[in-house]
Amino acid sequence: MSKLKQRKDRPTIGQVMDEAGVGRRQFMKYCAGMTALMAMPPMATTAFAKQLRAARRPSVIYMPFQECTGCLESLTRSFAPSLESLIFDTISLDYNHTLQAAAGHAAEEARLEAMEENWGEYILIVDGSIPTKLNGMYGVSESHTFMEQLEQTAEGAAAIVAVGVCAAYGGVGAAYPNPTGAVGVADLIKNKPVINVPGCPPIPEVMTGTLVSFLANGVPDLDAHLRPRAFFGNTIHDRCYRRRFYDRGLFAKSFDDEGARNGWCLYELGCRGPTTYNACATIKWNGGAGWPVESGHGCIGCSEPGFWDQGGFYEPVTAKLFTERGESIAAAAAGVAVGAAAGLASKARKKKLASETE
Amino acid sequence: MSGAIPLKVKSSPKGVTIGGGVKAIGFEILSYLERFLESGESAAIDMRGLPMAPNEYTELLEMLGQGELDLSLEMAGTTRIRETAFSGVWWIQHKGPDDRIQSEYIEINRIPEFLCAQTDQIEDAVRELSDRLRGAL
Numbered sequence: 001m002s003k004l005k006q007r008k009d010r011p012t013i014g015q016v017m018d019e020a021g022v023g024r025r026q027f028m029k030y031c032a033g034m035t036a037l038m039a040m041p042p043m044a045t046t047a048f049a050k051q052l053r054a055a056r057r058p059s060v061i062y063m064p065f066q067e068c069t070g071c072l073e074s075l076t077r078s079f080a081p082s083l084e085s086l087i088f089d090t091i092s093l094d095y096n097h098t099l100q101a102a103a104g105h106a107a108e109e110a111r112l113e114a115m116e117e118n119w120g121e122y123i124l125i126v127d128g129s130i131p132t133k134l135n136g137m138y139g140v141s142e143s144h145t146f147m148e149q150l151e152q153t154a155e156g157a158a159a160i161v162a163v164g165v166c167a168a169y170g171g172v173g174a175a176y177p178n179p180t181g182a183v184g185v186a187d188l189i190k191n192k193p194v195i196n197v198p199g200c201p202p203i204p205e206v207m208t209g210t211l212v213s214f215l216a217n218g219v220p221d222l223d224a225h226l227r228p229r230a231f232f233g234n235t236i237h238d239r240c241y242r243r244r245f246y247d248r249g250l251f252a253k254s255f256d257d258e259g260a261r262n263g264w265c266l267y268e269l270g271c272r273g274p275t276t277y278n279a280c281a282t283i284k285w286n287g288g289a290g291w292p293v294e295s296g297h298g299c300i301g302c303s304e305p306g307f308w309d310q311g312g313f314y315e316p317v318t319a320k321l322f323t324e325r326g327e328s329i330a331a332a333a334a335g336v337a338v339g340a341a342a343g344l345a346s347k348a349r350k351k352k353l354a355s356e357t358e
Numbered sequence: 359m360s361g362a363i364p365l366k367v368k369s370s371p372k373g374v375t376i377g378g379g380v381k382a383i384g385f386e387i388l389s390y391l392e393r394f395l396e397s398g399e400s401a402a403i404d405m406r407g408l409p410m411a412p413n414e415y416t417e418l419l420e421m422l423g424q425g426e427l428d429l430s431l432e433m434a435g436t437t438r439i440r441e442t443a444f445s446g447v448w449w450i451q452h453k454g455p456d457d458r459i460q461s462e463y464i465e466i467n468r469i470p471e472f473l474c475a476q477t478d479q480i481e482d483a484v485r486e487l488s489d490r491l492r493g494a495l
Binding site for chain 1: 379400401402404406407408409410411431433434435437452454456458459460461462463471472476478479
C-alpha cells in the first residue's frame with residue numbers, strides 16, 4: 001500500500017520541469033523538437049506537450065549485456081545536450097552499472113529496490129545481445145546469467161526498449177558463426193512490449209525520442225521488426241538527397257571519380273540505403289551536422305537484422321542476389337551435366353545387359 | 359481590391375530562380391495556404407524531414423523572402439520566428455543553447471501556434487491574477 005502511495009506521489013514531468021525553472025514556452029520548444037523528430041505534424045506539439053507534462057516521472061533501469069558501450073556513449077555524448085539533459089533530468093535512472101558509482105552487491109541491491117518500488121511501471125532499457133549457448137554461461141554477472149537477469153528484470157517492466165542492433169537482433173555478437181548463441185531481447189521476452197531502437201549505434205535523438213514518445217502516448221506504432229515507425233518508417237534511400245541522381249542513373253563508380261565529386265548516388269559503391277530503414281537522412285548525426293552519405297560513404301545498413309552477414313560493405317546490395325543466382329545457375333548447369341553423364345552411363349549399361357542377355 | 363493594408367516586404371522573392379525541389383515545396387505551401395483561407399485549417403512542414411541539398415535550403419529561403427516580422431526569443435537558445443513575404447506563411451527555427459538547430463518548420467497559420475497562450479496557462483493566469491487582486495484588497 002505504501003509502495004502504491006509512493007508511486008502516486010511521484011511528481012509529473014510538468015512538476016519536475018516547473019521546479020527546474022523550465023518555462024512553458026521553453027517546454028513547448030523542447031516538445032516542438034520532439035514532435036519534429038517523431039515526424040508528427042508540428043501542429044500536434046501542443047497536445048503532445050500537455051500529455052508529456054501530465055506523465056509521471058519514470059523509473060528507468062538500464063541493463064548492459066554483451067555490448068561495447070557504443071550505444072551509451074552515443075546517448076550520453078550526444079551533441080544535443082539540451083534535449084538529452086532534459087530527459088535525463090526528468091527520468092529517474094535507478095540502475096546502470098556503467099554510469100553508477102555503486103558496484104557489485106550494492107549495484108544489484110539498487111536494481112532490486114527500484115524494481116520493487118516501481119513494479120509494473122518501470123522502463124527497462126537493454127543494451128547488448130544476450131548469449132544463450134551453454135544455458136547462457138557466456139555472460140554471467142553476480143552469479144546470474146544475463147538470460148536470468150533479463151528475464152527477472154523484464155517481469156516487472158511496463159515496457160522494454162532494446163537499444164542498438166545487438167539488443168534488438170543480436171548484432172555483432174550474433175554474426176556468423178555466432179559462437180555465444182547471441183540473440184536479441186524479443187527472441188527471449190514474449191510477454192512484454194519490446195520496442196527496438198536498432199543502429200550501431202542508434203541516433204541519440206531516436207533513443208530519447210522513443211522514451212519520450214512512450215511516456216506521452218505509451219507503446220508507439222511499430223513495424224514488423226518492432227521499430228517505431230516514426231523513426232524507421234522510411235528507407236534511407238527514400239529520404240536521401242542523392243536520390244535524384246539514382247533516379248537519373250548517375251552513379252559514383254569509385255570514391256574519387258567525377259561522380260563522387262559531383263555527389264552522385266553511392267548505390268554501386270555498396271550503399272545499403274535502399275534496404276535500410278532509419279532516420280539518418282533526416283535527423284542526421286552530431287546534432288544535424290551531417291551523416292555518412294553526406295560525407296561520401298554509403299549506408300552500411302546497421303539498423304537491419306543480420307546486417308553483419310549481408311556481404312561486403314562495398315558491393316551493391318543486389319550483388320549478393322546476383323552471386324546467389326550465379327551459384328544456382330552453376331549448380332543447375334552442373335546438375336544437368338551430371339544427369340546427362342548418368343543418362344549416358346545408364347544407356348551404356350542397358351546396351352551391355354542386352355548384349356549379355358542375347 | 360479588398361482594401362487591405364499591404365504587407366511590407368523586406369526582401370522580395372521576385373526574380374529568384376526556382377529549382378524543381380524548391381518548386382515542389384512551394385506548391386505544397388500554396389495548397390496549404392489555399393486550404394487555410396477556405397477552412398481555417400493550419401498546417402506545417404518540417405524542414406528537417408525534407409531531403410534537401412544545402413543549396414536548395416538557401417533557394418527556398420530566398421524564394422519565400424522576408425516579411426514585416428522577424429522575432430528572436432531567448433529561451434535556452436534562440437528561437438527565431440520570421441514572417442515570409444507571403445502573409446500567413448511563417449518560418450520558425452528553434453536553436454538549442456549550443457546554437458544548433460533543434461527544429462525548423464514552415465507554419466501556415468494566422469499567427470504561429472508557439473506564440474499563442476495555451477488554455478491551461480490562461481487558467482493558471484485567472485487563478486493567479488485573482489489571488490493577487492484579492493491580496494491587494
